[in-house]
Amino acid sequence: MQISMIINGQEKAFNVEPDEYLSDTLRSAGYKSIKRGCDKSSCGACTVLLEGKPILSCSYLSFRANGKKVTTLEGEREEAIKLGSLIIKEGGDQCGFCTPSLILTTIALKRENANPTEEDIKHYTNGNLCRCTGYVAQLNGIKKYLGVE
Amino acid sequence: MAVNERIDKQDGLRIVTGSPIYTDDIASPDALVVKIMHSEHHYARIKKIDTQEALKMPGVACILTYKDIAAKPITRAGQTYPEPSPQDWKILDEYVRFKGDDVAIVAADTQRHAVEAMAKIEVEYEVLEPVLDFMEAEGNKAVVHQEEDCFAHFDFGFRPKENVAGSLKVNIGDYEKGLKESDVVITREYRTQATHPAMMEPLTAYTYLDHVGRLVVVASTQVPFHVRRQVATALNIPMHKVRVIKPRIGGGFGCKQTSGAEFYPSLVTLKTGRPAKIYFSRNEVFLAATRRHPFWFELTVGATKDGIIKCFDMKARSDAGAYGEHCWTVLEAGAEKCMALYNKVEGYRYDGKALYTNRVSSGAFRGYGKTQNTFAVECIVNELAEILNIDPVELRNRNIIREGEVLRIGHDHIYDAAVMRQDSCKLDYCLKRGAEMSNWKNSESGKTSSNKAEGTGLALSIQGSGIINLDSGGATLKLNSDGFFTLLIGSADMGTGCDTILAQMAADALEVPYESIVVNSADTDVSPYDDGSYASSTTYVTGTAVVKAAADMIKRLKEEVAKLWKLDLEEISYREGVFTGADNEIDLNHLSYELNSEQISVTRSHKCAKEAPPYKSGFAKVEVDLETGKIKVNEFNAVVDCGTPINPNLATVQTQGGVLQGIGMALFEEINYSQSGDELNDSFMTYKLPCKKEAPKINVEFADSYEPSGPFGAKSIGEVVINAAAPAVIHAIYKATGIWFRELPVTPEKMFKALKLKSNQE
Numbered sequence: 001m002q003i004s005m006i007i008n009g010q011e012k013a014f015n016v017e018p019d020e021y022l023s024d025t026l027r028s029a030g031y032k033s034i035k036r037g038c039d040k041s042s043c044g045a046c047t048v049l050l051e052g053k054p055i056l057s058c059s060y061l062s063f064r065a066n067g068k069k070v071t072t073l074e075g076e077r078e079e080a081i082k083l084g085s086l087i088i089k090e091g092g093d094q095c096g097f098c099t100p101s102l103i104l105t106t107i108a109l110k111r112e113n114a115n116p117t118e119e120d121i122k123h124y125t126n127g128n129l130c131r132c133t134g135y136v137a138q139l140n141g142i143k144k145y146l147g148v149e
Numbered sequence: 150m151a152v153n154e155r156i157d158k159q160d161g162l163r164i165v166t167g168s169p170i171y172t173d174d175i176a177s178p179d180a181l182v183v184k185i186m187h188s189e190h191h192y193a194r195i196k197k198i199d200t201q202e203a204l205k206m207p208g209v210a211c212i213l214t215y216k217d218i219a220a221k222p223i224t225r226a227g228q229t230y231p232e233p234s235p236q237d238w239k240i241l242d243e244y245v246r247f248k249g250d251d252v253a254i255v256a257a258d259t260q261r262h263a264v265e266a267m268a269k270i271e272v273e274y275e276v277l278e279p280v281l282d283f284m285e286a287e288g289n290k291a292v293v294h295q296e297e298d299c300f301a302h303f304d305f306g307f308r309p310k311e312n313v314a315g316s317l318k319v320n321i322g323d324y325e326k327g328l329k330e331s332d333v334v335i336t337r338e339y340r341t342q343a344t345h346p347a348m349m350e351p352l353t354a355y356t357y358l359d360h361v362g363r364l365v366v367v368a369s370t371q372v373p374f375h376v377r378r379q380v381a382t383a384l385n386i387p388m389h390k391v392r393v394i395k396p397r398i399g400g401g402f403g404c405k406q407t408s409g410a411e412f413y414p415s416l417v418t419l420k421t422g423r424p425a426k427i428y429f430s431r432n433e434v435f436l437a438a439t440r441r442h443p444f445w446f447e448l449t450v451g452a453t454k455d456g457i458i459k460c461f462d463m464k465a466r467s468d469a470g471a472y473g474e475h476c477w478t479v480l481e482a483g484a485e486k487c488m489a490l491y492n493k494v495e496g497y498r499y500d501g502k503a504l505y506t507n508r509v510s511s512g513a514f515r516g517y518g519k520t521q522n523t524f525a526v527e528c529i530v531n532e533l534a535e536i537l538n539i540d541p542v543e544l545r546n547r548n549i550i551r552e553g554e555v556l557r558i559g560h561d562h563i564y565d566a567a568v569m570r571q572d573s574c575k576l577d578y579c580l581k582r583g584a585e586m587s588n589w590k591n592s593e594s595g596k597t598s599s600n601k602a603e604g605t606g607l608a609l610s611i612q613g614s615g616i617i618n619l620d621s622g623g624a625t626l627k628l629n630s631d632g633f634f635t636l637l638i639g640s641a642d643m644g645t646g647c648d649t650i651l652a653q654m655a656a657d658a659l660e661v662p663y664e665s666i667v668v669n670s671a672d673t674d675v676s677p678y679d680d681g682s683y684a685s686s687t688t689y690v691t692g693t694a695v696v697k698a699a700a701d702m703i704k705r706l707k708e709e710v711a712k713l714w715k716l717d718l719e720e721i722s723y724r725e726g727v728f729t730g731a732d733n734e735i736d737l738n739h740l741s742y743e744l745n746s747e748q749i750s751v752t753r754s755h756k757c758a759k760e761a762p763p764y765k766s767g768f769a770k771v772e773v774d775l776e777t778g779k780i781k782v783n784e785f786n787a788v789v790d791c792g793t794p795i796n797p798n799l800a801t802v803q804t805q806g807g808v809l810q811g812i813g814m815a816l817f818e819e820i821n822y823s824q825s826g827d828e829l830n831d832s833f834m835t836y837k838l839p840c841k842k843e844a845p846k847i848n849v850e851f852a853d854s855y856e857p858s859g860p861f862g863a864k865s866i867g868e869v870v871i872n873a874a875a876p877a878v879i880h881a882i883y884k885a886t887g888i889w890f891r892e893l894p895v896t897p898e899k900m901f902k903a904l905k906l907k908s909n910q911e
């Protein structure tokens with residue numbers, strides 16, 4: 001079926017199967033910041049923003065995004081570098097497979113909640129699993145980015 | 150100086166912007182999609198397999214079954230040849246030996262086409278009686294490997310007819326004497342479970358033929374050179390026809406030290422001439438990738454009443470699963486050092502066996518046997534302290550190995566004391582400092598409110614920094630125009646940052662800015678031979694190769710400068726990128742243009758020659774909810790002796806990651822089985838990994854340590870950091886509740902039941 005989405009500000013048309021997931025549609029269109037770690041909405045690696053809110057694209061059917069605004073990390077380069085550099089400074093970019101989705105989720109958090117606490121951050125990003133870092137360095141980077149003491 | 154600096158990881162910016170850097174990101178969109186048809190039975194013989202209908206399905210490029218290939222047995226374990234693992238695995242076989250084993254390989258234009266075609270394959274099985282419990286495997290009438298052609302390169306106790314995949318006995322010193330001198334002797338049983346490496350990027354590989362028809366394998370692997378050999382052997386093509394390239398890896402933790410994905414697209418590309426790729430779903434990773442060996446231990450320790458540990462005796466049994474990758478070396482690694490932390494004993498005895506079952510293969514996983522053995526040893530030492538009524542920190546103080554002393558392990562009959570002498574060992578400091586950080590002396594223990602109890606526990610750990618006389622790493626340095634250097638290495642950065650730290654070492658050894666080093670890793674056509682990244686060896690072994698290569702490079706360049714200026718070599722000096730003669734000076738930039746017609750490059754290798762293990766202490770603070778059994782680690786303090794930390798940031802984060810994996814093993818992670826023996830939790834929905842909310846504050850400090858045999862004084866860090874976590878947590882639970890757990894993981898359910906039982910008994 002024919003659908004269109006506004007991806008990172010640009011309208012694009014796609015021909016998708018009725019049972020196709022958004023992560024597959026977008027990855028084949030070249031948005032490789034979206035990773036696939038579990039295909040079962042459990043790891044967060046496939047996060048994209050739909051109308052500004054994080055969703056798990058591995059379990060979101062593509063046709064449902066018809067006419068909607070989708071943001072991938074490719075569309076947030078500036079913020080990604082800002083937050084990313086802080087995570088890098090902490091050594092929190094290990095294998096990096098989980099990092100793009102964590103960054104995108106944090107960007108959404110920033111827009112949703114101007115003054116989050118550390119607990120808010122943990123809660124909001126709890127679904128972004130990481131097997132390498134033990135989370136401490138990631139959290140330190142995020143706290144600096146959001147100005148949380 | 151770059152070494153010991155908190156330098157940013159080289160690939161950081163590409164990582165955080167989500168750039169296409171991993172195998173599946175860079176695979177050609179035209180690549181055929183390869184899928185594996187997995188066995189539905191624990192153990193069966195394929196009586197009939199019919200692919201006629203499947204082949205007629207749209208988009209199908211090829212379907213392969215055991216009938217299509219005359220496979221030779223190999224091992225998928227990424228180890229130095231001749232591998233100390235049984236040669237017991239074939240790409241496709243008439244027998245399937247675990248639920249999830251390979252039945253057929255399907256390649257099609259798209260995933261959809263492949264899955265639809267697979268549904269049309271008809272298989273008739275002769276279902277065989279499986280053996281699922283490793284404690285019942287030895288001598289069982291269900292024999293996992295009945296085939297005649299499996300073999301071992303040398304004798305490590307491989308007795309397939311009895312389901313013994315490997316065995317090991319170690320006897321050091323005089324155990325009987327130690328036993329006689331002991332006032333207190335205790336024996337305990339311990340069990341550790343199968344856990345998943347759960348690296349975030351699943352197994353994946355992408356293959357194509359290059360312009361001269363060679364097979365190029367792009368793979369997320371820790372061991373590019375071993376993959377080259379294994380693919381060539383398994384596919385029966387000469388090794389020079391295979392090139393392996395490793396892009397960024399999304400984590401490995403040992404799981405990618407076994408070639409789990411590479412063979413399938415390789416086979417398809419050779420058959421069809423077309424590019425092919427495979428990307429395991431998470432479910433398939435659970436189904437078919439290797440995991441940590443489950444262990445059973447029976448451990449005896451003897452000590453005098455004033456707390457001198459006199460002897461250890463350990464019986465160990467492990468579940469190898471259906472194929473014996475890494476099973477014997479995991480035994481060996483486990484047998485080796487954990488008991489030897491207490492090197493004042495009269496004698497150690499170890500008797501270990503790895504047993505075949507009809508389960509998914511076990512394999513390498515961070516810590517590699519030492520994690521499991523450390524759990525048993527550190528738990529029993531804590532129990533001993535309790536029985537002797539000696540503070541566990543003090544008990545260790547009286548017994549642990551110290552700097553200058555000799556590490557007594559299974560190899561002491563082969564190597565002399567100089568090889569085993571611990572020139573850097575700050576374990577006593579790690580213990581002392583960890584106790585301070587955790588406020589050991591005054592820490593709360595026991596009930597703190599009506600429904601909460603708290604406790605602090607500790608454990609020590611040790612690992613290797615490479616396998617003596619076996620692990621080798623290589624480094625090539627090349628001087629380029631403009632005076633920058635290319636550093637070619639064959640180790641595999643799986644996220645640890647080894648590309649970065651090796652560049653730091655190269656920069657310092659060459660006395661140039663860090664930015665002047667460009668790293669290329671790894672490509673078997675280009676990189677010098679390296680065993681790959683495992684056995685904690687990259688920093689220590691490949692790092693030494695880098696330092697040697699840099700020294701050679703400076704020497705070679707001095708020779709060129711001497712020629713240029715017609716001077717003797719001795720008249721040339723070098724400092725920070727500038728060569729100086731009596732009245733001349735030239736920097737690397739200008740020299741590189743002078744030398745344009747002469748490419749200067751040097752390659753050096755290093756073979757591990759010294760036992761230079763890292764050490765660590767771990768202190769866990771836990772809180773137990775007495776009403777629900779919920780256990781929370783509130784704080785973990787780790788003090789690590791890894792020699793010089795080459796990059797303190799990266800070393801800290803590796804420690805934190807390792808500790809959290811250890812906590813996962815202690816409290817959450819485990820495969821559960823149904824009555825019929827099927828795995829119940831085969832996804833991230835059901836297999837519990839620690840999330841942010843469960844992650845404690847993990848404080849990390851490093852001992853001021855310097856290993857003379859290591860590059861810039863460095864030792865390893867990657868594995869030692871996981872080992873002490875689980876026993877420290879178990880100890881803390883005991884301190885909180887008075888209950889010893891001897892089986893992992895301690896779930897809230899088990900805690901709750903134990904609390905109930907205890908209150909009933911009181």
Ligand code: FES
Pocket residue numbers: 035036037038039040041042043044045046047056057058059
């Ligand atoms: S891949 Fe979507 S949540 Fe894991």
Ligand code: FES
Pocket residue numbers: 092093094095096097098099129130131132133349399400644
């Ligand atoms: S950095 Fe590897 S999974 Fe998070």
